[in-house]
Amino acid sequence: MTRLEELPVQLHDIEKAHELLDGVIERTPVAHSRALETALGSPVFFKAENLQRSGSFKVRGAYVRMAKLSAEEKARGVVAASAGNHAQGVALAASKLGIDARIYMPMGAALPKVTATRSHGAEVVLHGSTVDEALAEAKRYADETGAVFVHPFDNADIIAGQGTLGLEILEQVPDVDTILVGVGGGGLLAGLSVAVRAKEKQLGKKIRIIGVQAEHAAAYPPSLAADALVPLKKVTTIADGIAVGRPGQMPFDIIKELVDDVHTVSEDDIARALIFLMERNKFVVEPAGSVPVAAVMNSAIKEKYGDLGTTVCLLSGGNIDPMLMLKVIQRGLSAAGRYLTVRLMLTDRPGELTSISSIISANSANVTGVNYTGASGALSMGEVFITIDMETKGHEHCEEVLGALKEAGYQPIVVY
Incomplete structure (x- = not known):
């Protein structure tokens, strides 16, 4: 095992970087999440680097x-x-x-x-x-x-600069037990882990460091398992900020020595987390910045580690395209059971839409959009497909609406 003092980036490099950045960047705030503390049973904080100059770390x-x-x-x-x-x-x-x-x-x-x-x-x-x-x-x-x-992550000075976030987190949340960080190429996670591990002796405790990747852009788990860089054949995720198909060699060498685990989250997990941050903390965070929160909200990480103690989720950026935000919000609401889109085949005759609308209304769902199409090889003459968007109140409510439509003789297909 490589010793801390043998790694290519050291604490003194990060401290010098911290001095260089004085007056150049913002010291971003830390926000407490009461909702996630209730869910986890221990304090949860957000390091709001989405508020940094240029919108990210x-x-x-x-x-x-x-x-x-x-x-x-x-x-x-x-x-x-x-x-x-x-x-x-x-x-x-x-x-x-x-x-x-x-x-x-x-x-x-x-x-x-x-x-x-x-x-x-x-x-x-x-x-x-x-x-x-x-x-x-x-x-x-x-x-x-x-x-x-200027490489985005595979460089010692880049890693040292990103590592200044580790120093800030320890100063702002000195009793932190667990830090979750989104991972693309690995420069942020590597630099932060050097800073934290170098300070642990002074703090007198071990801090758990967990990287988080989108499941369809997760090059670190197979690379760590193989102890070698394993490039992905395909990368597809809404978290474009961490959509990197091959880890950086220098970050990888540091992460494999210092980081406890790299966890993966689904696209729906990411969308739910993004909406949670908007609704509960009024933070605009891009999908890549929300993956640590997605990991906390996903029960899998709590099942694996049990009590995470005082937890800090690093919100690495807030640069999200408004068009992507619309799509992510729709996906996140759907994943939470608050938005339902169904497709039905109907007989093209007067009164059909009224019947369906009455069923939906009677079950307290709110229709927000309707779309017809009669151009499909799957349809017979006199038949149409109709797609209905509606606001719902959770997964149980969705099932109630679907059950009512089926009971009336319709065969709804869930689109979202």
Whole structure:
């Protein structure tokens, strides 16, 4: 086993990064969650890095990396690749340091993130369909031009900058027992774990550190099992901020030594957590930033560890595309049984919709949308498909509405 003092990032690196960032970033607040404390039986806090400048933690590592460049390196400019948060962090840091920045972003990057990156003065180039493809193009550009490549997670200065969050959490919640952190490439989790592990002796206790990944973008569990980097063949998740198909080598080397576990959550878990944060704490958090809360809300993590003690969930970012937010809200409400969409086949005759509406109304559901289609090979002449959206009051209420429709002779198919 590698000793803490043999790792490529040390506590003194993180403390120097903390000094560099003084006056550059915000010391983001910590908020208490009464609702999750009731559910867990122990205190739960949110480290609200979604309120950070540029909307995420990424500016920490980006600024530290770029501030340490030589004058000659700064003159050559920097290049980076990102789905959005690292892009904005690099762009903001470059504007503060007077460095030209070129950022490669995937073609599907959220428009608000692209716009925000350009607003800091960076040149944005859309390339490829994934972050990995954008990364490859950014590296090619660096090799061709001499621009300094600023990796989003696989760099010691980046990791040290992100690790300053570990110092802040320990200062703001000194009695913390468990810290949950979302994981993409691993720079944040690696830096935070170095800071926390180095301070444990001073604190006189062991702190549980758990990484959290989206289940369809979870490269760390198989990589940790194999003790080697295992790239994913496919990455699909609403949490675009952690949609990374291959861990960084340096973060991986640190995480495998210092982190207790990497947990995965479903897309529905993430959507529920995002809505919970909006409703209960009035926080706008992107899906990648909500995965620690998704893990706490998922009973699996409590079943595995029992009492988590005083818990801190790191809300890593708040940069969410409003269009994605609409989709996530719909999915989250559906997962919570508060939104139901059904599809039915009807005889195309007067009064059918009225009958269905009466059944839904009698069972206290509220119709919010109706859509007809008669163009389907599965339909006979005189038949139509109708899709109905409705507000419901939980899973039991959904079952009541569905049961009433079936009892009336209809065959509703649940869409959401």
